[in-house]
Amino acid sequence: MAGNSNSGRPGTPAALQLIHGNAGKKSLGELMDEIKNPPVPVAAPPMPDWLSDGAVAEWERIISILLTLGLVSKLDMMALATYCEAVADWQRFRRKIAEHNIKADESGDVQTFATGAKQISVWRQLANDAEKRANTAGAQFGFSPMARRNLKTVAAPQGELFPNEPREAASQYFT
Incomplete structure (x- = not known):
């Protein structure tokens, strides 16, 4: 083969x-x-109108950097939008964990039930999922040292x- x-x-x-x-x-x-x-011209994809405010802020922060490095084209709208939304979700969930820590004066990472059972809090689970999504989508644009090593750049x-x-x-x- x-x-x-x-x-x-x-x-x-x-x-x-x-x-x-x-x-x-x-x-x-x-x-x-x-x-x-x-092979694929370097150009900024159109920013989707359905992005959340946090995702729009991340899009505006990162698009000029990607253009300068030649790592984005008009074909990359979905991958970039996925990354930006994941970053916005992660930021929102991290703020919720911080709020919970201040109000409860305890760790926002552990949720205790009336029975005494404990588990990782929903906010921590959501933050972890958003972090994984951001890292996966961001790797396509070289947002980690290992991903940059494997990139074929224009x-x-x-x-x-x-x-x-x-x-x-x-x-x-x-x-």
């Missing part, structure tokens, strides 16, 4: 391939075309790539 998308080493972005000396021996034209015309606009004397040597590749 030929394997799946997890088989082998992930591909190297064209810009990095050029910087490292083009060990794969791809043609310069092919690499430059990949840099200038990424060549993002960069600042000064060669700020000193190697600039002349590199200019032959980036004309």
Whole structure:
């Protein structure tokens, strides 16, 4: 069997391939075309009108960062909305736990019933679920060190790539 998308080493972005000396021996034209015309254009997806206020705040906080890094396209609306809603839910549930801790002067993590039985509170369970959803959706955008390690990025606009004397040597590749 030929394997799946997890088989082998992930591909190297064209810009990095050029910087490292083009060990794969791809043609310069092919690499430059990949840099200038990424397979999926970097663009902000439309923000859904059904997002909660907290999710809208997270969307506005993160979208410019994702655009700068070249990690988002118009196709990513659902994944980004899922992440933003999960973050908003997590924040809301954490506030509820903090309120409960202040009112009850006890841990908001444990719920005690009239029978004396104890269990993890509903707010803690909901917060844990929202945290898992945010981490899962956020991993698609590289929001953790391990997720960033495995990302295949689109060549993002960069600042000064060669700020000193190697600039002349590199200019032959980036004309």
